[in-house]
Amino acid sequence: MAGVRLCVVGAVVAALLTSACTVRPELDSATGCGPVTYADVRGHRPSYGSPQLARFANDHAMCAGRWVPGADEWLVPQGMTIADGTAYVASFDGTKLAGHRLCTMQSMDLKSGELIRSRYPVVGQVGPRQPTECRHGGGVVADEHGVWLAETLRLWLLDPDTLEPVRGWALTDPVRGSFAVFGKDGRLGLGRFRAENPARLWWFDVDAMLASSAYVLDEGDAVDAVRIPPDVQGALWAELGGVGPGLWLARSNTSCGVLVGPDGTSRAFVPGAEGMALTGRDQLWVVSESGSRLYQEKGRPMTPMLARLDTSDITQWTAPACTL
DSSP states (O other): TTTTOBOOOOOOOOOOOOOOOBBBOTTTTTSSSSOOOOOGGSOOOOOSSOSSSSOOOTTGGGGEEOOOOOOGGGHHHHHHHHEEEEEEEEEEEEOOOOOOOEEEEEEETTTOOOEEEEEEEEEEEOTTTOOOEOSSOEEEEEEETEEEEEEEEEEEOOOOOTOOOOEEEEEEOOOSEEEEEGGGGEEEEEEEOSSSOOOOEEEEHHHHHSSSSOOOGGGGGEEEEEEEHHHHHHHOOOOOOEEEEEEEEEEEEEEEEEEEOOOOOEOOOTTTTTEEEEEEEEEEEEETTSSSSHHTTTTOOOOOOOEEEHHHTTTGGGOSSSSS
């Protein structure tokens, strides 16, 4: 791919430090930390799983939690972003097999937890092709154009009010939409998940995409690319705790979470962590799949589906104790 620079995102081990702070259960608090308890998590409590949240390294920084509407109906959250107090969450039905895990998109009021709108399935059209259903949406980001929903083989631009696709693009191998991120200068990043081998994240010029009538994106359309580690499930371009600005990567499986910063340091993170969003300086929200019914049935750690962490002391966060 001509003109595309490849960078390696490394990971080093952070020193073991401890920290403690006062529990502040209010959801919209700008300060304070935890760990929060199961009773502190707001929203409709699921009828399944442990009545206690699992402990994890650095959970002193988890200040608040939220259940996603529909947890009892086997929704498995995969991607999330927040815009103007509204959380947009992409999930799949945990009762379905892999090829039939169609996308559910929800918008919810972050403060009240009330569901604003839900769309299932998400059906759209890519260029002149026949309408098709979104499957296993894994990346959600938002800008002035709307809400962007990335799945493995397609990228959708949704109306933020109706959650209906207004435009779609097909992704050509090796480009994949396992997760999405907005980076420096408003570039849209689409990243590929690999469980064992390093993968790549491709950067695209949003204005050029929208100005073109093309409906297929391949690596030749990318303006840049970076190499990323295995097991990346989500990303955020930000400055956290004075580190950055740069690319933060959430690496996880349903039992372990690792946050890799632009400084190359790996820090323990929420198990099952995927998409991330900021609602203020050092107010980091993350979506986790581990607290879903599908993975609670498999004995995974109980986590809030949405969790807010105070990252002001992130340079003191401890290294991961779990392995991916």
